[in-house]
Amino acid sequence: xxxxxxxxxxxxxxxxxxxxxxxxxxxxxxxxxxxxxxxxxxxxxxxxxxxxxxxxxxxxxxxxxxxxxxxxxxxxxxxxxxxxxxxxxxxxxxxxxxxxxxxxxxxxxxxxxxxxxxxxxxxxxxxxxxxxxxxxxxxxxxxxxxxxxxxxxxxxxxxxxxxxxxxxxxxxxxxxxxxxxxxxxxxxxxxxxxxxxxxxxxxxxxxxxxxxxxxxxxxxxxxxxxxxxxxxxxxxxxxxxxxxxxxxxxxxxxx
Numbered sequence: 127x128x129x130x131x132x133x134x135x136x137x138x139x140x141x142x143x144x145x146x147x148x149x150x151x152x153x154x155x156x157x158x159x160x161x162x163x164x165x166x167x168x169x170x171x172x173x174x175x176x177x178x179x180x181x182x183x184x185x186x187x188x189x190x191x192x193x194x195x196x197x198x199x200x201x202x203x204x205x206x207x208x209x210x211x212x213x214x215x216x217x218x219x220x221x222x223x224x225x226x227x228x229x230x231x232x233x234x235x236x237x238x239x240x241x242x243x244x245x246x247x248x249x250x251x252x253x254x255x256x257x258x259x260x261x262x263x264x265x266x267x268x269x270x271x272x273x274x275x276x277x278x279x280x281x282x283x284x285x286x287x288x289x290x291x292x293x294x295x296x297x298x299x300x301x302x303x304x305x306x307x308x309x310x311x312x313x314x315x316x317x318x319x320x321x322x323x324x325x326x327x328x329x330x331x332x333x334x335x336x337x338x339x340x341x342x343x344x345x346x347x348x349x350x351x352x353x354x355x356x357x358x359x360x361x362x363x364x365x366x367x368x369x370x371x372x373x374x375x376x377x378x379x380x381x
Contacts, residue, residue, distance in 0.1 A: 152183040159210035164241070169202050175369035177350050178206050184348050185306035185377055190214040191263040194298060197225055197270035200232035201245075207266075208242040218260065220248045224282050252286050255294035264304040265295055269373075271309050272328035275318035292340035296380060305342055305378040307333060308351065310362045310371045325361045330374040342378035350375050 147155070156179040173179075182203075187193060189212045195204045197220065204219040211217060219237075221229065226249040237247060252274075277285040299305060312318075312327035321327045334344050351373035362371045 146186075147188065149183065152186060152188065153179060155189060156180075156182040156187070156206075156210060159206050162206075162209045164209070165205055166236070169205065172202065172369065176202070178203065180350050181306070181308065181348075181375060182206065182210060184346070184350065184375060185264065185266060185304055187211070187264055187266075187304070187306075192216045192218075192260070194218045194220060194260075194262045194265040194295070196220055196265055196267040196295060197222070197273065198268075199225060199270070200229040201236045203266060203268055204245060205236060205242060208245050211244065213244060215244060217242075217245045218248050218262070219245055220250070220255075222252055222284075223249060224284070227282070251284075252291045252294070255291070255298065258298060260298065261300050262298050262303060263300060264306065265299050266306045267295075268306075268308045269310065271307055271333055272312075272318065272322040272326055274322075275328070275332075276320075276323035278323055288336060289339065292336055296341040299342075299380045301380055303380045304345075305337065305380065307337065307376045307378065308373055309333060311356070311358055311374055313358045325359070327358065327362060327371075330376070333374070333376060337376075337378050341381050343381055344376060345379045346377045348375040348377075 160173060160179040187207065187210060189210065191211045192215060193207050193211060195207060195217060198204050199221065201219050204217055207217045219233065233247065236242065237245060273283070274286040274288050274291055277283065295305065310327040312321040312329045314329055314331060316329050318328050318332050338344060353370055353372040356367065356370070356372035358372060360367050
């Protein structure tokens with residue numbers, strides 16, 4: 127009998143250790159990463175409007191993960207992810223060439239002196255993702271999905287094959303992995319090519335449709351960054367809307 131009790135105790139302990147962390151534990155981990163004093167002051171000034179601890183907890187990003195930051199821009203989220211996943215994890219800061227031309231000075235300063243040693247910078251055309259051999263536990267796509275639907279030659283922004291690009295992201299995420307997306311909301315039924323280029327927004331139904339077609343399932347959405355006072359028609363970079371737009375926060379699971 128004592129041997130059986132011992133076996134049951136061991137199995138119970140193993141089950142506890144294998145169970146996923148609670149929402150409270152996830153938030154404690156992400157809050158610790160956000161509170162890291164090594165983060166630039168300019169980044170920390172944006173935290174109240176961007177709520178990164180709550181967002182990354184909702185996306186279920188944990189220490190030790192390998193994470194792909196798609197169209198990472200200057201690396202605001204990349205840096206937080208670096209502190210969150212720790213030395214046992216890694217982060218790939220990915221921008222295409224037009225994005226890199228816009229933010230390369232900021233990214234260079236962020237990564238200077240190997241200050242984020244678990245971060246790898248990748249600058250490549252979207253089609254190049256199909257050649258990568260890395261596999262990720264999670265990917266995030268923050269405020270950039272609206273940009274893949276339009277072409278803007280005057281500003282050196284190329285046409286992107288949306289199904290192929292999203293399919294390549296799906297191929298890089300391990301089965302059961304997470305894709306977390308945030309974007310500025312446009313009115314229902316609007317053309318993503320038009321509102322993406324003109325006001326940098328997207329109908330969230332378009333995101334869900336195309337990401338699910340790529341091999342993910344929508345698992346949950348959050349109201350963390352919703353703003354019911356935004357009428358969904360204004361340019362998101364305007365003074366009135368900067369970091370105040372109505373934004374969707376969506377968690378997808380790789381099938």
